[in-house]
Amino acid sequence: MARPRAGSARLALVAVLCTALVSCSPISRTHGYAPSEEDLSQIVVGVDTRDSVAEVVGTPSTGGVIRDEAWYYVENTWETVGFRAPENVDRQVVAISFAQDGTVENVERFGLEQGRVIALNRRVTEANVKGISFLRQLMGNIGNFRAADVIGPDS
Template sequence: MARPRAGSARLALVVVLCASIAGCSPIMRKNGYAPSEEDLAGIVVGVDTRDSVAELVGTPSVNGVMRDEAWYYVENTWKTVGPRAPENVDRQVVAISFGPNGTVENVERFGLEQGRVIALNRRVTEANVQGISFLGQLFRNLGNFRADDVLGPR
C-alpha cells in the first residue's frame, strides 16, 4: 500500500512544481498603436496629406495625442512576471508632422532607451519635428498616473 501513496506524492509534487514555474512565465501585453515601418514607407513626405495618412495608417486613437501640426501614435509593451508589478519594456512613439498646407513634413519614430528619448528613424524635409517638448513630457509622464490624480482624494 505504500507504493500508491509515494506515486501520488510524486505526482502532486510535479503538478505543484509545474504550476509554480508556469506562474513565473512572463506575460507580455501591448497597449496603443504605432504604425510599422512597412506602413510608414507608404507615406510620401511633402505629398501626402492628413486624409491620405489616415487612409494608410489610421488616425491616433486618443484625441489628446492628436494636434493640428502633428499626429502622435503611442505603443507600449508591458511585461509582467508572477506577482511583480508590470514593467514597461518598450515604448514607441511615431510623430507625423504636417506643414501649414496640410502635407506631411516629417515622419519620425522615437523609442525609450535607458530612460532617454531617442529618435529611431527620421524622414525630415526641412525643419525638425515640432513639439519635441510634448514628446519629452509624454515619455516622462506616461504610466505615472494614479486614480487619485484623476478622481481626487476621498
C-alpha cells in the same frame, strides 16, 4: 497500501513544480498601435495629406494638444513575470507632423531607452523639428511626479 500514497505524493509534488515553472514564464501585453516601417515608407513627406495618411496607417488615438498639427501613435509593451508588477519593456511613439497646407511635414519614430526619449527614425523637410520639446516632456515626465507636486506641500 503505502505504495499508492507515495505515488500520489510524487504526483502532487510534480504538479506543484510544474505550476511553479509555468508561473515564472513572462506574459507580454501590447497596448496601443504604432505603424510599421513598411507602412510609414508609403507616406511621402510634402505630398501626402491627413486623408491619405489615414488611409495608409489609420487615424491615431492622440492628436496635437493645442492645434491639430501632429498625429501621435503610441504603442507600449508590458511584461509580467510571476507575481511581480508589470514592467514596460518597450515604447514606440510615431509622430506625423502636418504643415499649414495639410501636407505631411515630418515622420518620426521615438523609443524609450533607459528612461530617455530616443529618435529611432526621422524624415524631416526642415532643419527645425516642431513638437520635439512637447514629446520629450510628455515621455520624460511619466512617473516623475509626486502627489505633493500636484496638491502642494501645505495641503
